[in-house]
Amino acid sequence: MARWLVASAWPYINYVPHLGTIIGSVLSGDVMARYLRSKGEQVLYVSGSDEHGTPIEVEAIKRGITPRQLTDENHEKVKKLFEAWKISFDNYTRTESPVHVEFVRDFYLKVYRNGYIFTQEEELPYCPNCRRFLPDRFVQGQCPKCGYPEAFGDQCPSCGSPLDPKDLINPRCTICGTTPEIRSTKHWYFDLPRFAEKLKKYVEENPRLPSNARNFSLKLLREGLKPRSLTRDVSWGIPAPFPGAEGKTIYVWMEAVLGYISATIEYWRLKGEEEKWREYWFNGARSIFFIGKDNIPFHVIILPALLMASEEGYELPWTVSSTEFLMFEGKKFSKSQRIGVWIDEALEMFPVDYWRYTLLSIRPEVRDTNFTWELFLEKVNADLNDTLGNFIHRTLTFLCRFFDCKVPPEGELTEADRQMLREVERAKEAYDRLLGEIRIQQAVQTVTELARKANKYFNDRQPWRLAASNREEAATILHVASRVVEALASLLEAFTPTVALEIWRMLKLKPGENLKAGHQVALPKPLFRKVSLKEVEEKAGGGVKVLEEKVTPEDLARLGLKVAKIVEVEEVPGARKLYRIKLDLGGGLIKQTVAGLKTYYRADELLGKLVVVVSNMKPVKLMGLDSEVMILAAEDDGRVAILTPERPVKPGSRIL
Ligand SMILES: [Zn+2]
Ligand SMILES: [Zn+2]
Missing domain, CATH: 1.10.730.10 (Isoleucyl-tRNA Synthetase; Domain 1)
Structure with a gap:
């Protein structure tokens, strides 16, 4: 019997996840883990808090606490929330776990010894006041692409473009506002292009990969892979194990992705069965990764390449389930603009299964x-x-x-x-x-x-x-x-x-x-x-954005509301609630609708009535019959009343 590793993307815990994050990752993974267990399969479901990186370090500095204090607090909170959401993890751990730190250092040392890591001198912004290099979130400035004034060294939050800290216009230190100087520093790189051929074969020959993951990965491979930066000049993170890399840490993205393995090791170590983790990573073990589409490169390109580079014989990801995005009332989730619902406030409003059911039934799969x-x-x-x-x-x-x-x-x-x-x-x-x-x-x-x-x-x-x-x-x-x-x-x-x-x-x-x-x-x-x-x-209410967009007069005009006269009412054989109704829309135009009015009106009550219809509806078939317009009616707790003009007007009259 195959052994299954179900894995969901590690939430970045500068804050609690929102509904869009949870449906793409841990909630979907939970369904699969529960399903496979119910079939009697051997399953391990792992994830954890992704807690390194500059967004957390910057926020901690601003709050006057250590990054570890911030992530201790958020990790406990998120872990409890996942329990409340009934996510059936076997191990929900964190990247500060000693097992993870030790595993990442050993792993990269192996990859280094195998010859897939090289160094390069770089010119990077340095704050003389804070006496530190300014990677990623530590430097802010104007976006060279869209002009947004608060772009970060790694990405512009406005236009989404990935950036290089040197590209920022009028750069400044995020912490103290000082204009940085450019200094030279040495960094370590993973030689990703050397795996291009093998990766292409892996993607092309894995029939299970969903089309978004396959297409995007093949596009990246066609465009040509670049070496990936492995180290940062920051102290919050896992110390880089390479000779001469003292004071540098592993770039957060390049270590969190190894958490799936360390979480498996940690689970079995805690059980006292040290070697059992191998059954979930070697010899035909199957792994499924639940991720959002923005995570495809890390799971279909970088993780497989790292596993290959270790030369240990790891099984590559069996498949990924990479969802599209969930929007909230037609917009992107945004913490700063208070668009969306976060998983803590969701449970304060309604029972967990109302949310689980709703989210799973609109899971953005295609x-x-x-x-x-x-x-x-x-x-x-x-x-x-x-x-x-x-x-x-x-x-x-x-x-x-x-x-x-x-x-x-x-x-x-x-x-x-x-x-x-x-x-x-x-x-x-x-x-x-x-x-x-x-x-x-x-x-x-x-x-x-x-x-x-x-x-x-x-x-x-x-x-x-x-x-x-x-x-x-x-x-x-x-x-x-x-x-x-x-x-x-x-x-x-x-x-x-x-x-x-x-x-x-x-x-x-x-x-x-x-x-x-x-x-x-x-x-x-x-x-x-x-x-x-x-x-x-x-x-x-109270901060969470609710409900509907406002309608403009043009929107209303699009509806094609008209007065029509009911000229024929017939029962629909086999349907308890439906009538087939013919309506005169003026100028000799007769249209048909199939309406669920039988419970509320007798046929003779309807005949001859003037009603309001949506005249430009896309026709649909109901019980095999064409329905070309919709009759408007009001509903009040089970009572239904048709809308009718207050004094007689010609059929076909427009509603203003
Ligand atoms: Zn500074
Ligand atoms: Zn921009």
């Missing part, structure tokens, strides 16, 4: 996706509460009311019952296939879809009608429904573990146990509750 509060409400209210929660609750409530909370025997199955049980098997197969391909977003949808079908099954079979007249048939329906509940508990475990445990508790089963006839379940409690827009506004 393109950037957008978190909106509107979508959050829809996921919680429609998917979790009305679909999953409703089905489980009604099944167990019914079971307790009519069958003393005992699962009845199977009895004689009708075609509808067999069909429902086949849907369960189909959902399980789809779930396995999708998670096998790390398509988490669709796997989540499969589970919700199963609950949707189960609700329909329950509605169609109407066990409440049979409870008195045909108890045996009602019993069979409840037997089938209980089995669906059990399946949902299993299928939800990787996505919403707290809710899954609660379902198992109500079923009075241990996770993974099978439900048998005669088994007694507990009285159910609702798993979810509805969330209102008002609640979101109250909770997410």
